[in-house]
Amino acid sequence: MTTSSTNLDESLSRRIVHSTRGATGHGPITRLMSPADLGQILKPFVFLDIFEVSGDAIHAMSSMPLHPHSGIATVTIFTEGRVRYSDPENGEGTIGYGGVEWMRAGGGVWHGKELTAEEVPRIQGFQLWIALPPELENGEPESRYLESVGANKGQPYHVILGNYQGVQSPIPAPKDVNYLLVTLKPGERWIYQPPAGHSVAWLALAKGELNAGGAVQSGEMVSFDSSEAPITLQASGQEDAVFVLGSAVPHPHPLHLGSYSVHTSAPALEAGERRIEELGKSLKAAGDRRTESGTIPVYR
Known part of the structure; x- marks a missing residue:
């Protein structure tokens, strides 16, 4: 639902219960949620970074070290700029707004x-972890790379994961998880109606200002009360409001945490960490796997 109305119906607004601008940062990356804090409340969503680089710093993206994961899925989307992927199993291309690395x-x-970064002045986006x-x-x-999940004509959102209003994402995510990328024009109003059972809900604003039953500023993440009520949103600033929104059926399992892993039990965590240790040894033996474009494909 989209309308240009400037007055929010407060009776439709789901209540904001927590907001954060992130407790930790590493250069151009700000950690908005981790498995040890908000991830315990918003699981299956357990981790969220917002990143933003410009100018010469864009090419420093390639300095990120190789690192392992197990037990999770990662979802990387871009709110501004473009990056290139090159993978023998997935081909090559570019990802910008509306695209995704899964x-x-x-x-x-x-x-x-x-x-790797394209020749663009600025790159901004989010990386999300989902507990499996x-x-x-x-x-x-x-691994999958999609240059676009497809636009929804007349609607302000792209369905990155899940199914919303009959639109199914092509990404094979676990069921009962929705993740949308949304842009509202100044003054534009939109109501998100969560699917049945989606009592977990949150959003993070990349650019602009938003009224979500309370003011949300760029760089801020907010979570909503546990219910299935609609979420009423309106772009309240002078520029587009660009944000991601997640909703899900709650993850019913405890989170067992490793340095790079999230699992549902201690034995599952032990198995995952053992496997990534073995992979690390074989990765070292594999030598230089860099492609002509400078990427190093995911090792699995």
Whole structure:
């Protein structure tokens, strides 16, 4: 639902219960959520970074070290700029607004250099982690790169994961998880109606200002009360409001945390960490895997 109305119907607004601008940062990256804090409340969403680089710093993106994961899926989207991927199993191309890198780590992967920056003045985006259910957390890894998940004519959102208003994302994410990329023009109003059972909900604003039953500023993440009520949103500033919004059925399992892993049980975590240690040894033996464009494909 989209309308140019400037008055929010407060009776439709789901209540904001927490807001954050992130507790930690590393250069151009700000950590908005981790598995040890908000991730405990918003699981299956357990981790969210917002990143923003410009000028010469863009090319420093390639300095990120290779690192492992298990038990999770990572979802990387861009609100501004473009990056290039090159992978023997997935071809090559570019990802910008409306595109996505999906990586289901499952039983274990090493990654961190599979994307390189295009010649653009600025890159901004989000990386999200999703805790996987027991049947997938130690399963076969998978990587996918989509230049676009497809636009929804007349609507302000792209369905990055899940199914919303009959629009199905092409990404094979676990069921009962929605993740949308949304842009509202100044004054534009939009109501998100969560699917049945989606009592977990949050959003993070990359640019602009937003009224979400309370003021949300760029760089801020807010979470909503546990219910299935609609979320009423309106761009309240003088520029477009660009944000990501997630909703889901709650993850029913405890989070067992490793340095780079999130699992549903101690044995599953042990298996995942053992696997990524083995992969690390074989990765070292594999030598230089860099492609002509400078990327290093995900190792699994």
